[in-house]
Amino acid sequence: MANTGGQQVILDGAGLDALFATLRREAYRVLGPTVRDGAIVYDDIESTGEMPRGWTDEHDGGHYRLKRRDDEALFGYVVGPQSWKKYLHPPRQRLWTAKQTNGEVKVTADETSPQKLAFIGVRACELNAIAIQDRVFIGGPFADPHYKVRREDAFFVAVNCGQAGGTCFCASMNTGPKAESGFDLALTEIATIDGNRFLVEVGSDAGKAVIAALPTTDATDDDIKTADRIVAATTAAMGREMPDGDIRSLLLENLEHPQWDKVAERCLACTNCTMVCPTCFCTSVEDSSDLTGTETSRERRWDSCFTMDFSYIHGGGVRQSGKSRYRQWMTHKLATWFDQFGTSGCVGCGRCITWCPVGIDITEEVRAVQGGTTEGSA
Known part of the structure; x- marks a missing residue:
């Protein structure tokens, strides 16, 4: 992803719906967080109305619970049981089929059809996880063709974490809670009495093209400082820490x-x-x-x-x-x-x-x- 200089703008809730619509017009399959079966899971979404508005999740060793927040945050949770890996490296993938006809056997390799995927709400730790999977599946001389096809056109809308979970320790792994790279757009959700809005950082040329089609306003110094304070508070509130050392x-x-x-x-x-x-x-x-x-x-x-x-x-x-x-x-x-x-x-x-x-x-x-x-x- 090309560096665009870190352009930052403000997007409101209606603007987020416009983002989804823009991505769909560009033939992306839009995937994001929603609530199902008592957990935050990733699925196809069409609007912010399907997102976990006002929900958060409680984490501890062997413990996960959803509970209501006292605001209407869309990204006020941490992470659920699923990761984005299930879309890039699915749990089941058919590799080939063989069919016998009139005594002859024909083997046909299964090919993954190109599909543009847009991931909404990708945390910094998950961006780092995807970067690791890239090394595994396409970083060597033998690339996984199924992973490569799904990965090539993926569009990442990251979210800087506004709270830490009881089992989070990304800060001690240098993988969060702020997204530093690997995204097209990165959001920081800012709660206000007039409704939540989002500081958006542009991370690629593709992200720049998308944000140009949306109703945005320029970010002020106060907006940027507020977003920095949110991330700093999240860093200080990590529930766990990996010990130092080799x-x-x-x-x-x-x-x-x-x-x-x-x-x-x-x-x-x-x-x-x-x-x-x-x-x-x-x-x-x-x-x-x-x-x-x-x-x-x-x-x-x-x-x-x-x-x-x-x-x-x-x-x-x-x-x-x-x-x-x-x-x-x-x-x-x-x-x-x-x-x-x-x-x-x-x-x-x-x-x-x-x-x-x-x-x-x-x-x-x-x-x-x-x-x-x-x-x-x-």
Whole structure:
């Protein structure tokens, strides 16, 4: 995305609806936050009337609840159980089909049709997660064609966080709460007695073209200072913090630390942490055939390093204990990911803590190995 010099303007609620309409006219599929089944989830939206106006979410280890706010904020929540990964790297992807006709077998690779996706309300941690997924899927010599097609035309409307969740620790991972790059437009929601409005920062030429078609006013110095104060307050209110230090070396030098046994006693190997993580990319494949035996297909699906069969090779699974599987996940996420992709695999969104049924806290596990405690998360 080209740098446009950080142009900043003000957009009101009606202007946000105009943004959605403009994106649809440009043939984008507009995806954003909405409330369903007691959670903030991402889905197709057409207007601000479908967004979680006046809702917030409460996060703690193994705890998530929606509750009403005392204002009409549209982005007054943190993050829900879903990440944008489900659109760029879907849970299920058919790879090819094979069909037998008159004794001949024809194999046809499935191709993803180009579709322009517009993501509304992308948090800074999620922008960083998408950047990590870019390294995984299209950053090397063998690009994933399905991911590449979805990613190429994506339009990102980021939102700088106006509050921190109880399990957020993006500030200590240098991934938020302010969006610094990777967006086309970035919003900061400012609540006023006359209704909420949005300070908009332009982050790309595509964003500049879109904002030019909207009813905006120039941002004042007071608007910019107010937005800065909102982000600063969010930074100061983080619910968690990743310990300082060389975590990669810490974990790799303590592979037999007693804390691995302690956390294994609590871990259910349910895979929740990997399913909600915006950067985990483990997959498996499944083959299926029809009842006539003339047609078959192969499908890629999300998998998890916490499942017994994930490490299966001839003779059995490599990691049969819960201890080895948790250690594999955490050391890969925070240590060997650097060796593969040059960055941590964690962006501090806190989902793995929130959605762990027993409230295992990755920041506390690091602290325990570091020596701050030997009990791990409560």
